[in-house]
Amino acid sequence: MVILLEMVKVKTAGVRVLHWVIFLSTVSLVLTGLYIADPFWLSGSGEAYQTFVMAKIRLIHFLSAIALDVAFLMRLYIAFFSIFHTDWREVLPSPGNVEEAWQSFHFYWTLEGEQRERRWIDPFDGITFHLLHLVLLLQLFTGFALYVSGIEMVAGVWGLWAKTLHVATDWTLVVFGGLPGVRLMHHFTLWLVVSGAFLHIYLQIWKTIKLQRADISAIINGYKLMAVKRGK
Amino acid sequence: MSDVKDQVKFLTTIDRREFMGLCAQISVVLGLGNSMVPKIAEALEGAARKPSIIWLHFQECTGDSEAFLRTTSPSVAELVLDILSIDYHETIMAASGDQAEQLLSKTMKENKGKYLVICEGAIPLATPPGPAGLRGGYLTIGNKTGLQIAQEVCADAAAVICVGNCSSYGGVQAQRPNPTGAVGVGEALGIKTVNIPACPHNPVNSIATVVNYLLLGSLPPTDRFGRPLFAYEGRIHDQCTRRSHFDAGQFVTEWGSEEAKKGFCLYKMGCKGPQTYNNCNKARYNDHTGWPIGAGHGCVGCSEPKFWDTMSPFYKRLEGVEVPFGGVESTADKVGLALTGAAAAGAAVHAVYTFNKKKEHEERIIDREKEGK
CATH class of the missing domain: 1.20.5 (Single alpha-helices involved in coiled-coils or other helix-helix interfaces)
Structure with missing residues (x-):
């Protein structure tokens, strides 16, 4: 069988850069987060004033979190207002999406049924991305709830920031049962992010190998392959 | 105190120096300056406005009374007789039986709408099994349930102050499975109370709350758990004397180790300082000499609602997750x-x-x- 494949632009530079910012900050957050949860390595030696290990790791954690959140919000903006392609419809679950995602899931496991070739995010990816980003949002809210818990008695712009964070995140204290519950949830959600990211990476590698449409290429150079013509 | 005469003298006279010391401490706790110390002294000395206090005991261990009585500046006698007018306190009052009950109703009648109620201990709401089952029947004093007593006494009170975690949020007896249905006083009565939680509470905070009421005629601003912000705005972790070791990544990993001797951070030993709001390090216990982390033991979060359930295990940093199937921790x-x-x-x-x-x-x-x- 002969298939003519064509390189199609699917992702703009902005989307790709944001993807890798999110990737790098997530890796940084997971590593520093595991250290903060259980400082198993890099213990400071000497007097306390000579070393600043935990404080530095926490600073990296906070900066990565800000990077992730800003990238997240920018990506959200692009999803709605991109001049290249607005992709929020693909990520929101709709009856049509869910059905096609289920077909894809079936195809991935059995290589039977049908797999529709999609130029933009396909429904299976779309729905899993949706879930993964909800998990990231949960990390954002629980993380800021923990962060703002250490800020007290402030005025001015910094106080406004603290107040904003309180308004935005105090509900997590109610839902998860105070700071211990929020901390536990924040820690547990780390593993949801790790397993979700693992499955995402695996699926993209699998698709690239098995379906031969250069799916991974899309997030690096912005192009993937799509069939133009088939023949015997 | 070698002889009885000295003891009597100690118990009945006001030592001006100690009294001014107390005023200065309260000023510090309330976040006021030196200039306010005379005003605090005035508020405490003003005989006409000396508040009548009814101290109620419910489900508790009397630990908060103990803490209250352990203050040395002011001494117990000054506290009870001179500074405050503690008219009813089941543990330290001389009267008993009918006499005590009469004293209670007399105090309530004479100071209607003006007296302060300090509650210690949780109120059980569950109904014990049996024919004579009475709501809240796990705690009765003089044929009245704790709930009835609290309702009667708190109805005409100027303010209700809850000391200790039990009266604030239910404390240890309100934790799973909570057989007596214990809840905090505010929740049991559906009223707003000023809560001074901790196990036991620091008497400086409760006296400061009373002083705030005497000075301004109103109760101090509180957080969403009813805790006065002057004492409970900051976390233990952020005012900890061992905080520099936390930031330096220097942790105790074993009790009795070299790190423990050096006073390293107790974070890895399950210290709950990062999730607990209190002023333990500023106010301190036992005549302002010590506090748990200072003594080498991690914070257990005793000033937080549901502290036993949410803060345990005390020696691990994160609580266990109950897996739905099998219930394995x-x-x-x-x-x-x-x-x-x-x-x-x-x-x-x-x-x-x-x-x-x-x-x-x-x-x-x-x-x-x-x-x-």
Whole structure:
């Protein structure tokens, strides 16, 4: 069988850069987060004033979190207002999406049924991305709830920031049962992010190998392959 | 105190120096300056406005009374007789039986709408089994349940101050499975109370709350758990004397180790300082000499609602996760690693299966939809 494949632009530079910012900050957050949860390595030696290990790791954690959140919000903006392609419809679950995602899931496991070739995010990816980003949002809210818990008695712009964070995140204290519950949830959600990211990476590698449409290429150079013509 | 005469003298005279010391401490706790010390002294000395206080005991261990009585500046006698007018306190009052009950009703009648109620202990709401089952019947004093007593006494009170975690949020007896249905006083009566939680509470905070009421005629501003902000705005972790060791990454990993002797951070030993709001390090216990972390033991979070359930295990940093099936107490790490492991195993199975399947799947791929744009 002969298939003519064509390189199609699917992702703009902005989307790709944001993807890798999110990737790098997530890796940084997971590593520093595991250290903060259980400082198993890099213990400071000497007097306390000579070393600043935990404080530095926490600073990296906070900066990565800000990077992730800003990238997240920018990506959200692009999803709605991109001049290249607005992709929020693909990520929101709709009856049509869910059905096609289920077909894809079936195809991935059995290589039977049908797999529709999609130029933009396909429904299976779309729905899993949706879930993964909800998990990231949960990390954002629980993380800021923990962060703002250490800020007290402030005025001015910094106080406004603290107040904003309180308004935005105090509900997590109610839902998860105070700071211990929020901390536990924040820690547990780390593993949801790790397993979700693992499955995402695996699926993209699998698709690239098995379906031969250069799916991974899309997030690096912005192009993937799509069939133009088939023949015997 | 060698002889009785001295003792009597000690118990009945006001030592001006100690009294001014107390005023200065309260000023510090309330976040006021030196200039306010005379005003505090005035408020405490003003005989006409000396508040009548009724101290109620419910489900508790009397630890908060003990803490209250352990203050040395002012001494117990000054506190009870001169500074405050503690008219009813079951543990330290001389009267008993009918006499005590009469004293209670007399105090309530004479100071209607003006007296302060300090509550210690949780109120049980469950109904004990048996024919004479009475709501809240797990606690009765003089044929009245704790709930009835609290309702009667608090109805005409100027303010209700809850000391200790039990009266504030239910304390240890309100934790799972909570057989007596214990809740805090505010929750039991559906009223707003000023809560001074901790186990036991620091008397400086409760006296400061009373002083705030005497000075300004109003109760101090509180957080959403009813705790006065002057004492409970900051976390233990952020005012800890061992905080520099936390930032330096210097942790105790074993009790009695060299690190413990050096006073390193107790974070890895399960210290709950990062999730607990209190002023322990500023106010301190036992005549302002010590506090748990200063003594080498991690904070257990005793000033937080549901502190036993949410803060345990005390010697681990994160509580266990109850896995729905089997009810096995696990940790977030174990469950998370299991999830990730399951994902990896699923991926491995998937890879082995799909890459070995000799099937032409290319024709299964439906050509791209006609892109409209």
